[in-house]
Amino acid sequence: xxxxxxxxxxxxxxxxxxxxxxxxxxxxxxxxxxxxxxxxxxxxxxxxxxxxxxxxxxxxxxxxxxxxxxxxxxxxxxxxxxxxxxxxxxxxxxxxxxxxxxxxxxxxxxxxxxxxxxxxxxxxxxxxxxxxxxxxxxxxxxxxxxxxxxxxxxxxxxxxxxxxxxxxxxxxxxxxxxxxxxxxxxxxxxxxxxxxxxxxxxxxxxxxxxxxxxxxxxxxxxxxxxxxxxxxxxxxxxxxxxxxxxxxxxxxxxxxxxxxxxxxxxxxxxxxxxxxxxxxxxxxxxxxxxxxxxxxxxxxxxxxxxxxxxxxxxxxxxxxxxxxxxxxxxxxxxxxxxxxxxxxxxxxxxxxxxxxxxxxxxxxxxxxxxxxxxxxxxxxxxxxxxxxxxxxxxxxxxxxxxxxxxxxxxxxxxx
Amino acid sequence: xxxxxxxxxxxxxxxxxxxxxxxxxxxxxxxxxxxxxxxxxxxxxxxxxxxxxxxxxxxxxxxxxxxxxxxxxxxxxxxxxxxxxxxxxxxxxxxxxxxxxxxxxxxxxxxxxxxxxxxxxxxxxxxxxxxxxxxxxxxxxxxxxxxxxxxxxxxxxxxxxxxxxxxxxxxxxxxxxxxxxxxxxxxxxxxxxxxxxxxxxxxxxxxxxxxxxxxxxxxxxxxxxxxxxxxxxxxxxxxxxxxxxxxxxxxxxxxxxxxxxxxxxxxxxxxxxxxxxxxxxxxxxxxxxxxx
Numbered sequence: 018x019x020x021x022x023x024x025x026x027x028x029x030x031x032x033x034x035x036x037x038x039x040x041x042x043x044x045x046x047x048x049x050x051x052x053x054x055x056x057x058x059x060x061x062x063x064x065x066x067x068x069x070x071x072x073x074x075x076x077x078x079x080x081x082x083x084x085x086x087x088x089x090x091x092x093x094x095x096x097x098x099x100x101x102x103x104x105x106x107x108x109x110x111x112x113x114x115x116x117x118x119x120x121x122x123x124x125x126x127x128x129x130x131x132x133x134x135x136x137x138x139x140x141x142x143x144x145x146x147x148x149x150x151x152x153x154x155x156x157x158x159x160x161x162x163x164x165x166x167x168x169x170x171x172x173x174x175x176x177x178x179x180x181x182x183x184x185x186x187x188x189x190x191x192x193x194x195x196x197x198x199x200x201x202x203x204x205x206x207x208x209x210x211x212x213x214x215x216x217x218x219x220x221x222x223x224x225x226x227x228x229x230x231x232x233x234x235x236x237x238x239x240x241x242x243x244x245x246x247x248x249x250x251x252x253x254x255x256x257x258x259x260x261x262x263x264x265x266x267x268x269x270x271x272x273x274x275x276x277x278x279x280x281x282x283x284x285x286x287x288x289x290x291x292x293x294x295x296x297x298x299x300x301x302x303x304x305x306x307x308x309x310x311x312x313x314x315x316x317x318x319x320x321x322x323x324x325x326x327x328x329x330x331x332x333x334x335x336x337x338x339x340x341x342x343x344x345x346x347x348x349x350x351x352x353x354x355x356x357x358x359x360x361x362x363x364x365x366x367x368x369x370x371x372x373x374x375x376x377x378x379x380x381x382x383x384x385x386x387x388x389x390x391x392x393x394x395x396x397x398x399x400x401x402x403x404x405x406x407x408x409x410x411x412x413x414x415x416x417x418x419x420x421x422x423x424x425x426x427x428x429x430x431x432x
Numbered sequence: 433x434x435x436x437x438x439x440x441x442x443x444x445x446x447x448x449x450x451x452x453x454x455x456x457x458x459x460x461x462x463x464x465x466x467x468x469x470x471x472x473x474x475x476x477x478x479x480x481x482x483x484x485x486x487x488x489x490x491x492x493x494x495x496x497x498x499x500x501x502x503x504x505x506x507x508x509x510x511x512x513x514x515x516x517x518x519x520x521x522x523x524x525x526x527x528x529x530x531x532x533x534x535x536x537x538x539x540x541x542x543x544x545x546x547x548x549x550x551x552x553x554x555x556x557x558x559x560x561x562x563x564x565x566x567x568x569x570x571x572x573x574x575x576x577x578x579x580x581x582x583x584x585x586x587x588x589x590x591x592x593x594x595x596x597x598x599x600x601x602x603x604x605x606x607x608x609x610x611x612x613x614x615x616x617x618x619x620x621x622x623x624x625x626x627x628x629x630x631x632x633x634x635x636x637x638x639x640x641x642x643x644x645x646x647x648x649x650x651x652x653x654x655x656x657x658x659x660x661x662x663x664x665x666x667x668x669x670x671x672x673x674x675x676x677x678x679x680x681x682x683x684x685x686x687x688x689x690x691x692x693x694x695x696x697x698x699x700x701x702x703x704x705x706x707x708x709x710x711x712x713x714x715x716x717x718x719x720x721x722x723x724x
Contacts, residue, residue, distance in 0.1 A: 072549030073649065080550070112649075212694070240693040243653055245644055248442045248574070249688035249696070255569075256435035269551050269645050276643075279560035280571035281438070302553060304560055432560075 062105040063098075063364045065090070065354075066125030067135045068146065073113030074242050075139045077268040077296065078343045082138045082160055083108060085340065085347025088332045093351070099358050107131060111142060113242075118142040122149040132364050135350050138343065139267070140164040140183075140215040141242075147172045155366070156374040158353045160346035164214030168395035174375050176392050178350040178385070179315040180400030183218030184225075186291060186313035187263075189404045189416040191226035193425065203227075203260035203286060207236035209250050209274060210265025219291040219313065220265025227261075235259050244270065251277035258283070264290035272302045279306060279432055286428035287311070294412060295342045295405060307407040309429030314405050316345035316387050317414055319422065324352070328386045349385040356383040438568040439685045445574040447681025451674040452581035453636040453654065454661040455588060456629030462605040462668020463625035466516055466528040470535035471633055472651035472658060474504065477539055478637025479646045483552045493554055493638055494580070500634040508630030511535070512623045536651060544648040551647045559643070577639035584635045588628070589670055601625050605668050660704040666714030675716050 070079035111118040136159020143162025150157035163183035210220040235257040262285045271293030294312035318329045332340040360377045363370040404416035413423035460468040482493035562569040592598035603611040665676030688696040
């Protein structure tokens with residue numbers, strides 16, 4: 018028995034070590050070619066390097082961003098390219114791993130010799146990626162790093178290609194609640210947020226506003242990104258019987274949390290979750306019990322901005338479905354970089370060209386599928402998110418009123 | 433009080449699932465001194481097969497057990513005979529870690545190749561349904577998983593306790609050399625024991641799939657807690673694993689009330705360290721393991 022125990026102690030140590038090591042063992046799924054020369058003739062393609070979470074915690078939105086980037090590249094190439102050169106994407110899979118995303122961008126810049134880089138998905142991956150880009154002096158336009166943390170770390174090369182930062186995503190909803198008569202206004206709120214700067218940022222942006230107007234916080238739960246069992250969090254929220262439940266969520270955690278809440282028969286008067294409800298798979302994932310669920314969004318296919326209709330038509334033709342927010346933000350990233358490239362007239366990895374691209378974006382407004390974008394010195398876009406809600410089974414814009422496609426439902430019907 | 437009752441029920445349901453998932457793991461070590469890192473990978477494979485079965489046929493995932501249980505049993509027997517029986521007895525425990533680690537990676541890669549890395553979830557008509565119990569809600573899918581676990585563990589216990597195969601298996605667990613002296617073919621027993629262990633993985637994976645989002649690398653999330661359960665319960669002891677699973681499941685669920693999700697998950701490792709330091713044969717190993 019003693020020998021057995023000793024073996025077990027050694028074996029257990031080995032298991033822990035191997036398990037930890039094993040978390041990052043898959044081969045990257047590489048796309049595009051990996052030719053390494055940085056010097057090119059004018060008719061060579063413009064090589065753009067990207068790392069995306071195609072597997073792991075952020076795989077759903079990560080693949081959405083991939084579709085957006087690929088559609089943009091195909092569209093650009095069909096329309097004469099950039100600076101009369103074709104664009105060529107090299108996409109690596111970082112497995113939703115922050116260490117991996119940094120090494121991916123190192124590889125893209127150093128080994129693959131890309132001319133430009135586009136950002137990954139999720140604040141947790143954007144920050145290490147942006148640092149690598151900054152170290153090499155590259156312009157870094159990203160589609161999904163919306164948390165305040167992104168803009169306070171001295172990234173002088175970074176631009177967020179969406180209308181608003183995470184903290185402001187729920188501003189229109191907060192304004193709406195503030196405008197409600199005292200007696201009708203929700204009195205208590207429960208918050209559950211992934212331990213992720215973007216996800217927490219969206220929930221806490223609303224939390225700050227609601228607390229200012231006197232809405233009491235009765236649950237404030239933060240969970241690790243790899244959480245799979247949401248039943249205990251749901252039990253806390255259900256037990257509090259909060260009027261509003263706010264999820265600072267990505268995709269799968271929102272689905273799991275909502276199903277857990279439904280299992281406990283908790284019926285909030287208002288329910289808002291970031292990211293997930295705008296995903297086309299969302300309704301079927303939660304058994305079509307969507308009525309009244311809200312989400313902030315930076316994009317709608319119905320928007321009347323000058324390039325939106327063309328984007329929606331092209332993307333739908335290519336992919337068989339209308340684009341969602343992740344796909345639109347990826348396309349927007351492409352539009353922003355393309356505007357800078359056309360504005361400056363260069364697309365190469367030299368420090369001079371990259372700095373010119375950065376300077377151009379600091380000084381100019383870019384027309385995109387999510388509206389005209391300008392940025393402050395830290396890369397924050399100067400806009401606002403729309404609020405969408407499931408109304409009669411369809412996700413519709415309900416706030417602000419001037420852009421609304423349907424009237425906001427309150428209180429939320431039972432799910 | 434309502435939250436306590438709700439959390440207690442959730443903890444019991446979770447503990448039942450943990451017990452089922454850990455049962456095979458403790459059996460492998462009990463019979464063969466094999467540390468089976470790939471057990472949780474087989475769980476996820478079974479979950480994927482259940483998802484695939486339901487998404488292609490529309491039939492309840494529990495029906496897939498008719499195919500996956502015998503399939504996994506055969507795979508287990510073959511795995512023991514083809515791979516593990518070739519390892520030298522002197523270094524069996526350590527080498528089994530490396531070998532089954534490779535198997536786990538192979539399974540993960542295969543799942544990723546066949547089903548892609550997209551996260552999957554079985555959506556059933558009763559996925560969001562629950563039953564009220566003294567004001568608390570019991571999710572139907574969790575209850576089904578718990579009942580499945582209870583039935584499986586009871587059957588497993590009775591097989592080990594009442595059948596000749598079970599007697600041979602218990603004899604092999606207690607003293608392999610003595611078992612061989614009385615004519616037990618321990619090699620054959622080891623093969624069947626491994627098959628039974630993997631058959632429980634088929635059931636556990638299907639139970640898991642009822643109420644979880646699955647993706648190929650999910651098994652890394654499970655192997656740590658499952659290892660902790662069988663060490664705390666006492667190596668080779670099914671009742672010990674069940675008791676440890678229940679204690680850890682309930683503790684985790686109840687501790688989430690004051691401590692929050694992040695800290696409550698550390699309970700497994702705190703208890704594991706304490707067990708290794710103060711009672712290295714497990715809390716139940718000393719007494720319960722003797723029952724086999």
